[in-house]
Amino acid sequence: MCYDKQKSSVLLEGVIHLNRLKHSSFIGILLVTIGATLWGVSGTVAQYLFHTKGINTEWLVTVRLLFSGLLLLLFGYLKEGKSVYRIWRTKKDAISLILFSILGMLAVQYTYFAAIEHGNAATATVLQYTAPVMITCFLIVRYRKLPSGIEITAVFVAVLGTFSLVTQGNINSLSISPLALFWGLLSAVSLAFYTLHPHKLLANWGSVIVVGWGMFVGGVVFSFIHTPWDFRGEASLTTILAILFIILFGTLVAFVFYLESLKYIGATKASILANFEPLSAALLAVLWLNVPFGVMEWIGTFCILGTVGLLSMVKKEKP
Template sequence: MAFSARSKGMIMVLSSAIFWGGSGVVAQFLFQQQGVSVEWLVTVRLLFSGLILLCLAAMKEPGLVFAIWKDRFSRLPLLLLSIIGMIGVQYTFFAAIESGNAATATVLQYLAPVLVVLYITFRSKSKPSTKEIVAVLLSVLGTFFLVTGGNPFALTISSLSVFWGLSSAVALAFYTVYPIELLKRWGAVVVIGWAMTLGGLGFSFVHSPWEYEGMLNVPTVAGVLFVIIFGTLIAFYLYSESLHYLKPSETSLLACVEPLSAVFLSVVVLHVDFGIGEWVGTLCIITTVLMLSRVKK
C-alpha cells in the first residue's frame, strides 16, 4: 500500500513520539527494577548516541563535522549547549523518572513551551496575547492536578520528583531556544551529535561509563539498547525526516503523542497508579502545548 508524502511524515513523527515516550518507561524499568544508576545511563546514552550521530554526519558530509570547531563564534555556544543544555535535559529528566515515574516526568517536561513563550514575551517586551495568558494559566492548573491528583493537601509523587520534573522543563526550554543559530548554520545532526558527545565526556567525570551498577541480564541489556537506539537515534532520525513532509507546526502538534504514550505505557506495562486528577492535569498541559503551537507570532 502506497503512502502519500503527508501520511509518511505523520507516521514518522508519531513513531518518534512513541519511541521517546517509550524510552522514558524503559528507563523507569531500568532504574526501579534493575538497579541501573541514572548517572551511568546518562553517560552511556550521550556518548554512544553522540558518536553514532557524528559518524552518520561524517558519512554524509565529511568536512562539516569538524568545521564547526574552526568557527570561533560557534565553539563557546556549542560547549555551553553541551554542558548546560544537553546534560541538563538528560539528567533532570532521568532523575525525575527515578524519583517518580516516566508518566509525570514526561508531562512535566512538556511545560517547556510555556517557559519559552514567557521568555520570548519578556525579551521582546511585548504584551502577551489572551491565548498565551490562558495557556499559562492552564499549564499551572495542569501542573497542580498532575502532582496532587486534585488534593491540595497531598502530593501524588515525591517532592523530589516534582523538583526534577520542573527542572527538566527549564532545561528543555533552554535547550530549545539557545542553539537556534547553531542549528541554522550547521544542521541538527552535527550540533546534537557534538552536544551529546561532549555532554557524555563531561558527565564521565561524574560517573564513568565502565562503572556499572545494577543487574546484568538480558532485560537490562535490551532496555539500555532500546533507550540508545530507538529512544534516541531512531526517534531523532524519524522526527528530523518528518520535517521534509510536514510543517514544523504540524510536527509539534503530533509530537504531543509522546506524553500520552508515556502515560499509557506506564499504566499498562509498569502498572503506575494514574488517577482522574493526573489525567486531568495531563490533558491540561497537552492542551496548553497545542494552543501555543498554533500561536502564529
C-alpha cells in the same frame, strides 16, 4: 476538442499532485508519531531499569549521551563528510556548542532521568512538556510585549494541568515526591534552554551535527562525574536489551524520524504530533509498570498537552 483534452490534462495533474501531497503528509505523520512514541517508550524503559534492575541514573545518562552522540555523528559524517568537524573551527560557535552541550543537552537528559528515578516516566515526561509555556513567558519578558489572549490561556491551562497532575486536586498534599516534582520542572527549564539557545548553531550547521556533538560532549563531561565503565545494577540480557533500545531506538531512530518528518509536514504540525511522547510514556507506564494514574492525572496531562496546540495557534511575528 483540444480545449477538453487540455482541461482533462490539467485536472489529471491536479489529482496526481493532490495524491502526492496526501501521501507526503501521511509519511510525515507516520514518522513523527513513531519517533515521538519511541521517545516516550524509552522513558518508561528507563524507569524499568532504575526501579527494577537497579541501574544507576548517572551511568545511564553517560552511556546514552556518549553512544547516541557517536552514532549521530557517524550518521552526520555519512551525509556531510568531514564538515562535521568544521563547527569547532569558529571560536564563537565552539563556545556556544559547549554551553549547549552542558547546560542544554546534558542538563535536560540528567534532570529528566532523575525525575523518572524519583517518580515515574509518565509524570516526568508530562512535567517536561511545560517547557513551551516557560519559553513563551521568557519571550514575553525578553521582548517586553503584552501576551496575547491565547498565550495567557496557555499559561493558565498549563498551571492548572500541573496542579492536577502533582496534587490530584488536593492542595494540601503532593501525589508525587518533592524530588520528582523538582527534577521534573527543572527538566522543563533545561528543555527551554535547550530549545532557545542553539538557534544560530542549528541554522549554520544543522541539527544532526549540533545535537550529535552536544550529546557526545555532554557525555564526555559527565564521564568525569560517573565513568561509563562503573556499572551498577543487575547485569542480564534484559538489561542489555533495554539499554540498547534506549540508545538505538529511543534516541537515534526517534531523532532521525522526527527530523525527516519536518520535510513532509513542517515544524508546527510535528510539534503538536510530538504529544504522542508523553501519552505513550503514560500509557506504557500504567499498562506495563502498573504506575497509578487516576482521573486527575489524566486531566492534568491533557491540560499540559493542550498548551502545545494553543501556542501553535499564536501568529509568528516576522524577525
